[in-house]
Amino acid sequence: MKNDFSMEYKKWLHIAGNIAGCPQGAKMAVCPHCATYHVGFQYFGDPDSRMGFLRVWCNNCLYGIVVSRVAIPPDAPMHSWRDPMPEGLVPEYFIVEPC
Ligand SMILES: [Zn+2]
Numbered sequence: 001m002k003n004d005f006s007m008e009y010k011k012w013l014h015i016a017g018n019i020a021g022c023p024q025g026a027k028m029a030v031c032p033h034c035a036t037y038h039v040g041f042q043y044f045g046d047p048d049s050r051m052g053f054l055r056v057w058c059n060n061c062l063y064g065i066v067v068s069r070v071a072i073p074p075d076a077p078m079h080s081w082r083d084p085m086p087e088g089l090v091p092e093y094f095i096v097e098p099c
Pocket of ligand 1 (some may be wrong): 035
């Protein structure tokens with residue numbers, strides 16, 4: 001049985017795919033939850049392999065997703081998971097799940 005978030009989750013995944021293709025393009029993304037242009041993202045991963053995960057969220061409504069096991073594009077900003085998490089790097093947000 002599908003819940004209310006399945007459609008929204010797909011839209012978030014689409015944005016995540018666009019970020020992977022063009023990290024600078026996130027500014028142009030429309031939030032699937034509140035339809036404003038406040039989408040932020042942050043990659044976390046291993047600086048050598050550049051494998052990790054991607055957090056995508058909206059700074060206006062604080063909804064978003066986490067995408068695990070992604071290849072981090074060479075030109076994308078990445079936070080090494082060896083380093084302590086800087087305060088305020090990612091806000092607390094509601095994680096939309098596919099089901
Ligand atoms: Zn939003």
